[in-house]
Amino acid sequence: MQGKNGKSKGSQSRGASSRALPKAPTGIQGLDEVTGGGFPQGRPTLVCGSAGAGKTLLAMEFLVRGSTQYNEPGVFMAFEESAEDLTKNVRSLGFDLDELIQQKKLAIDFVQIDRNEIDETGDYDLEGLFIRLAAAIDGIGAKRVVLDTIENLFAGLQNEGILRGELRRLFRWLKDRGVSAIITAERGEGALTRHGLEEYVSDCVILLDHRVVDQISTRRLRVVKYRGTAHGTNEYPFLIDEDGFSVLPVTSLGLQHHVSEERISSGIPRLDTMLGGDGFYRGSTVLISGTAGTGKTSLSAHFVDAACRRGERCLYFSFEESPGQLIRNMKSIGLNLEPWVKKDLLRFHSSRATLYGLEMHLAIIHKIVQEFQPQVVVLDPVGSLIQAGNRRDAHVMLIRLIDFLKSRAITAFLTNLTGGGDAVEKTDVEISSIVDSWLFVRDIELGGERNRALYVLKSRGMAHSNQLREFLLTDHGVDLLDVYVGPEGVLTGSSRISQESRENASALARRQETERRHRERMRKRQALEARIEALRKEFEAEEDEASTLISEEASQEELITEGMEAMARSRQADEVQDSNGSRKRKGKYEKVGPR
Amino acid sequence: MKKSAQDNPDKPLSLKEFAETGADPGEVWQLRLYVAGQTPRSVAAFANLKRICEDNLAGRYNIEVVDLVKHPQLAAGDQILAIPTLVRKLPQPLRKIVGDLRDTERALVGLQLRNGSEKPA
Numbered sequence: 001m002q003g004k005n006g007k008s009k010g011s012q013s014r015g016a017s018s019r020a021l022p023k024a025p026t027g028i029q030g031l032d033e034v035t036g037g038g039f040p041q042g043r044p045t046l047v048c049g050s051a052g053a054g055k056t057l058l059a060m061e062f063l064v065r066g067s068t069q070y071n072e073p074g075v076f077m078a079f080e081e082s083a084e085d086l087t088k089n090v091r092s093l094g095f096d097l098d099e100l101i102q103q104k105k106l107a108i109d110f111v112q113i114d115r116n117e118i119d120e121t122g123d124y125d126l127e128g129l130f131i132r133l134a135a136a137i138d139g140i141g142a143k144r145v146v147l148d149t150i151e152n153l154f155a156g157l158q159n160e161g162i163l164r165g166e167l168r169r170l171f172r173w174l175k176d177r178g179v180s181a182i183i184t185a186e187r188g189e190g191a192l193t194r195h196g197l198e199e200y201v202s203d204c205v206i207l208l209d210h211r212v213v214d215q216i217s218t219r220r221l222r223v224v225k226y227r228g229t230a231h232g233t234n235e236y237p238f239l240i241d242e243d244g245f246s247v248l249p250v251t252s253l254g255l256q257h258h259v260s261e262e263r264i265s266s267g268i269p270r271l272d273t274m275l276g277g278d279g280f281y282r283g284s285t286v287l288i289s290g291t292a293g294t295g296k297t298s299l300s301a302h303f304v305d306a307a308c309r310r311g312e313r314c315l316y317f318s319f320e321e322s323p324g325q326l327i328r329n330m331k332s333i334g335l336n337l338e339p340w341v342k343k344d345l346l347r348f349h350s351s352r353a354t355l356y357g358l359e360m361h362l363a364i365i366h367k368i369v370q371e372f373q374p375q376v377v378v379l380d381p382v383g384s385l386i387q388a389g390n391r392r393d394a395h396v397m398l399i400r401l402i403d404f405l406k407s408r409a410i411t412a413f414l415t416n417l418t419g420g421g422d423a424v425e426k427t428d429v430e431i432s433s434i435v436d437s438w439l440f441v442r443d444i445e446l447g448g449e450r451n452r453a454l455y456v457l458k459s460r461g462m463a464h465s466n467q468l469r470e471f472l473l474t475d476h477g478v479d480l481l482d483v484y485v486g487p488e489g490v491l492t493g494s495s496r497i498s499q500e501s502r503e504n505a506s507a508l509a510r511r512q513e514t515e516r517r518h519r520e521r522m523r524k525r526q527a528l529e530a531r532i533e534a535l536r537k538e539f540e541a542e543e544d545e546a547s548t549l550i551s552e553e554a555s556q557e558e559l560i561t562e563g564m565e566a567m568a569r570s571r572q573a574d575e576v577q578d579s580n581g582s583r584k585r586k587g588k589y590e591k592v593g594p595r
Numbered sequence: 596m597k598k599s600a601q602d603n604p605d606k607p608l609s610l611k612e613f614a615e616t617g618a619d620p621g622e623v624w625q626l627r628l629y630v631a632g633q634t635p636r637s638v639a640a641f642a643n644l645k646r647i648c649e650d651n652l653a654g655r656y657n658i659e660v661v662d663l664v665k666h667p668q669l670a671a672g673d674q675i676l677a678i679p680t681l682v683r684k685l686p687q688p689l690r691k692i693v694g695d696l697r698d699t700e701r702a703l704v705g706l707q708l709r710n711g712s713e714k715p716a
Binding site: 109111112113114117118119120121122123124125126127128129131132134135153156157 | 629631636639640643663664667668670671674675676677678679680688689690691692693694695696697698701702704705
C-alpha cells in the first residue's frame with residue numbers, strides 16, 4: 001500500500017540513500033547511520049538474537065518512533081508477551097503505549113498459542129493470522145508491522161510443512177502490502193535463527209548479541225546483510241536505557257568537528273607558560289598520565305577550578321573517589337571546589353568502573369553530558385574503564401567518547417594511571433594517539449625520596465616547552481619549579497636543595513679563590529713595580545756616576561792639552577800640515593779619546 | 596462410553612469411565628467453526644464436522660460458523676490463527692481443533708469424544 005516510491009519525510013532528510021533503496025528510518029540513535037537511513041521501506045527485516053538481546057525493544061522502538069516521529073502508525077503482533085506486559089515493559093523506556101493505542105497510532109495484537117488445547121487434523125492454513133494482521137493494519141492505516149516472535153508458531157503448530165509454506169506466503173504478503181516489517185527470531189545453533197527464517201527474509205538481517213565477558217555484559221548489533229544498500233559491517237555496541245535503544249557507531253562521528261582557536265588556562269600559570277603561554281585549546285583532549293600518586297587528580301582539580309572561575313560548567317566523572325572525598329582532598333592543596341558544586345557549575349559523577357559495562361558508561365556519560373551541557377569534562381581515571389571491559393573495547397569506547405566530546409567542543413581532561421613497570425610513555429588504553437595534549441607526571445626517586453616531575457610530552461598545534469619541571473603540591477595548590485639539571489642528571493626535592501647549597505658553597509669558594517688570586521696578582525705587581533723602581537734607581541745612580549766620570553775626564557784632558565800646548569809654545573814646535581789642510585802642530589803626544 | 600453408563604446406571608464408574616464421561620452427558624455442545632470465505636477447505640471442514648456431530652452428538656450440539664472474512668475482529672477473541680479452526684466452547688475446557696477434520700478419529704480425540712488410546716492403529 002505504501003508503494004516503492006512512497007518515501008517518508010524522514011528518509012528523505014537522510015540524504016545519502018535517497019537515490020537508493022527507500023528506507024524507513026528507525027529514529028533510533030545511531031542505527032540509522034549504520035544502516036544508511038533505516039530499514040528497507042515496504043520490506044521485512046529480520047532481527048535475530050538470543051534471549052534478552054533486545055529484539056522486542058528494538059522492534060517496539062521502531063514502531064513507537066515511526067508513529068511519533070515519522071507519522072507511520074504501526075502494528076505490533078506479539079507472540080510472546082501480552083499487550084499489558086509489553087506496555088509495562090516499555091514504559092521504563094519512556095514509551096506510553098496506551099496513549100499511542102488510544103490515538104490509533106499503534107495497535108497491539110497478542111497471539112496466544114497454547115499447544116495443549118490445540119489438536120490438528122487435516123489441512124489448514126494461517127489465514128486467521130493474515131486476517132487479524134490485515135484487520136489491525138487497516139484499523140489504523142499502519143505502515144509498519146512487527147511480528148515478535150513469529151517462531152513461536154513452530155511451538156504451537158505441528159505441521160512444519162504447512163507452517164513454512166504459510167510463512168513464506170506471509171512475508172510475500174507483507175511485501176505486497178508495502179509495510180516495513182520487523183520479524184524477530186531467536187538465534188539458533190550455528191544459524192542465525194532457530195527455524196531458518198533468514199531463508200524467507202532476505203532483504204535485511206540484523207543480529208543482536210548480548211555477550212557477558214568477565215561478568216560484565218555488552219550488547220552489540222551487526223547488520224549481517226542489507227540487500228541493495230551500503231551498510232556498516234562492524235559490530236556496534238548498543239545500549240538500552242531509559243531513553244530506549246541507542247547504537248553507537250564509531251564511524252558516525254567522523255573527524256568533522258569544529259576546531260577552536262580559543263585557549264583556556266590549565267589553572268596553573270607556569271603550566272600555561274609551558275604550553276606556549278596560553279594553556280590548552282578549547283575542545284581539545286588532554287591526557288595526563290603518570291604513576292600512582294603523582295598528582296593527576298590535583299591537576300584535574302586545578303583545571304576544573306580554573307574553568308569554574310571562568311563561569312564554565314564542568315562535569316567530573318570519577319571512577320575511584322567519591323565527590324566528598326575529592327572535595328576534601330582538594331581542600332588540602334588549597335582548592336575549594338565546594339562553592340562550584342553549590343553554584344551548579346561543577347557536577348561530580350562517581351561510580352565504580354566495574355559497576356556497569358563500557359557501553360553503559362558511555363551511555364551515562366552521553367546522557368549526563370547532553371543534559372548538563374558542560375564545557376569541560378574530566379574523566380578520572382580513564383584507565384579504570386578497562387576493568388569494565390577489555391582493552392580493545394575500552395579503546396574503542398574512548399575514541400567514541402572523545403569524538404563525541406570533540407563534536408560538542410567540550411574540552412576533555414583525562415587522567416590515566418601508568419603502571420610502574422611499564423614504559424614511561426605507555427598508556428594503558430593506547431589513547432595517546434587520539435589526544436591533543438599529553439602531560440606526563442612521573443616521580444623521580446633520588447636520595448631516598450620521591451619527587452614529582454611534570455613535562456609536556458606532546459601538545460598539538462602549539463609551541464610547548466621541552467623542559468622538565470619539578471611539580472610540588474603545596475597548601476596553595478600546584479607549584480611548578482625548575483628542576484636542577486647538572487652533570488649528575490636531573491635533581492629534585494632535597495637533592496635539588498642540597499645540590500643548590502653545594503652549588504652555592506662551591507660558588508663561594510670559587511669566588512674567594514678568584515679574589516685571592518686577584519690579590520696575589522696585585523701584590524706581585526706591586527713587588528715587580530718595586531723591583532723595577534729599584535733597578536731604575538740603581539741605573540740612574542750608575543748613569544750619574546758615569547757622566548760625572550766623563551766630565552771629569554774631559555776636563556782633565558783639556559787641562560792636559562792646554563798644558564802640552566803651553567809646553568809646545570814654549571819649545572816652539574813646528575806646525576804639521578794636516579791631510580785636510582788644517583795646520584796642526586805635530587807633537588809627541590797624540591790626543592786620545594776618553595777610555 | 597455413555598452407553599456403559601446408560602446400560603447399567605447403578606454400576607459405579609471406573610476411573611477411566613469417569614474421565615471419559617466428561618461433562619454432563621445431557622449438555623448441549625457449543626461448537627464454533629472459524630472459516631475464511633467459502634473455500635473448498637472450509638466447505639470440507641464444515642461437512643466433516645456435521646458428520647462427526649451427527650454420528651456422536653445427535654441432537655446435542657450447536658454449530659456456529661464464523662466467517663472471518665466478514666468478521667475479522669472475531670479472530671482475536673478465540674486466538675484464531677489457522678483456518679479452519681473448530682473451537683469447542685462447551686463443554687469446558689475449551690478445545691481447539693485445527694484443520695479440515697478429515698481424520699475423524701483425530702477429530703474425535705481432539706473433541707475428547709474418544710480417548711486417544713482407543714484410536715485404531
